[in-house]
Amino acid sequence: MLKLGVGREPFWLDVARGVRLQFRPISVAAILLARSVAADVLQAGGDDASIKAGVAFTRSLSHTGIAAWEGIGDADGNVVEPSPDNIDALLEHWPVFDAIDRLYVGPALIRDTEKNV
Template sequence: MLKLSQPSEPFWLDVLPGVRIRFRPITVASMLVAREVVGHVFRGEDQDDIGARANIALVRELARRGIMEWEGIGDTEGQPIPVTREAIDLLMENWPAYDQIDNLYVAPALARDAEKNASSSSSGGTSAEAPNTATPAA
């Protein structure tokens, strides 16, 4: 059963100790744009580590589109910095932050998508094996 209980309003997540980030809910439009970015990774010439690079591209793009504001993130001097595309990209280079954003923000949206797909109508046809009607070769 498809459960329509995803967030509709922005929400805060505690990403790391002392770091809170306010996110927009992941929308269909956000996911489609992120998938397009992933498509560029797959169409690129360099096929080394393609799965990892595709995952990074997906999480990074969803973070770029979703992060609205934050607390506890600063520059090298410890001064708070505003949310910008460049600042989000720097944040996503920090492994603990990337991992938490992936686990707390992206993974639940992907799980909802998987739940929806599992609840979809069956495609036409049957999964049962058809009887063999070919005559054996002599």
């Protein structure tokens, strides 16, 4: 059964100790943009192109999906907002990248295979 209107409101995920991110639900447009970004990385080729494409896919969805966060600051401890540069810096922390990939990106892709939106 195709379920319509499931999870259309922003939601919070704990991605590291003391760090919470608020995400927008993943839209069709966000998936298409992420696919395009990943395809560009694959076309560029090079060592580990498929791995880099996967990173680009998750990074793209993070850019469109992260609406707010708590527990994130600059090197001086000042609170920072989720800008593209700050999101990129956050994604350089492996545990956070992994949590976003598992808790945000993965379930959206599984929902697609289950024919659920």
